[in-house]
Amino acid sequence: MTIKAYKNLEFLNSPAARTIRMVCEYEEPRRRFREQNVQDTMVFFGSARTKPEDVALDLLANAERELARSTGGEEQASLEADVRHAKRGVRSSQYYTRARELARRLTAWDMERMGDRRYYIATGGGPGIMEAANRGAADVEGGRSVGLGISLPFEEDVNQWVTPELAFEFHYFFTRKYWFMYLAKAMVIFPGGFGTMDEFFELLTLRQTQKIKKPMPTVLFGTEYWSSVINVPSMVEWGTISEKDLDLFYTTDSVDEAFDYIVKCLIEHEAVNGNED
DSSP: OOOOGGGOHHHHTSGGGHHHHHHHHHHHHHHHHHHTTOOOEEEEEOOTTOOOHHHHHHHHHHHHHHHHTOOSHHHHHHHHHHHHHHHHHHHHHHHHHHHHHHHHHHHHHHHHSOSSOOOEEEEOSSSTHHHHHHHHHHTSTTOOEEEEEEOOTTOOSOOTTSOGGGEEEESOHHHHHHHHHHHEEEEEEOSOOHHHHHHHHHHHHHHHTTSSOSOOOEEEEOHHHHHHHOOHHHHHHHTSSOGGGGGGOEEESOHHHHHHHHHHHHHHHHHHHTTOO
């Protein structure tokens, strides 16, 4: 029996159909966002490795118990490395707690307002900071959130706190990032690795070059981390960016400050533009 081209899975998964797959990762999310009436998001970026504080403390306690039982040699060196790793996990776990609380507060604020406009928490759908933000939204009764997942060999499906109707899995990073940027009305960047850096700097580039012209309150959360990992002000001293580019983001360690900054910016934008962007 002859198979129609659009039903031919061998063809659709082949290099020849790559363009078709790209279009699918644009059209299918667009239809679903329309059906779910999702027009505006508040995006959280951050490390997939960050664990809840209770989990991080349990891992450290287990590592220290194993080390205490060690009889020395190569085993002890390996266990000492495990303890150091677990201590780093405890240090970073504070950001899981803060991401969850900030997402909860923003979701509660959004749901308590009397208006048609809604701002949904959106993440990459994975574990760590992403899970914390989706979980924070779910802490509010009736809270919904978006998970823009990506198929990776070392990550499973989207985390359990993502609203099922708003759970996506992308193959292409660039289509996934399109949906991050297109719907976003605010961004919060928590400590993260290469992926977080990629997302943060792409956002800065799009805003600096005015490819994104809409207001985009951007919070860089975690002053100790970001000041030790990247020194953006030194770029001004070297002349590679302008001093005004430092205004593209707001750095803080405070959930209160991040919440107040984002809400203030969103309300000011609404006052000027209403539901239009």
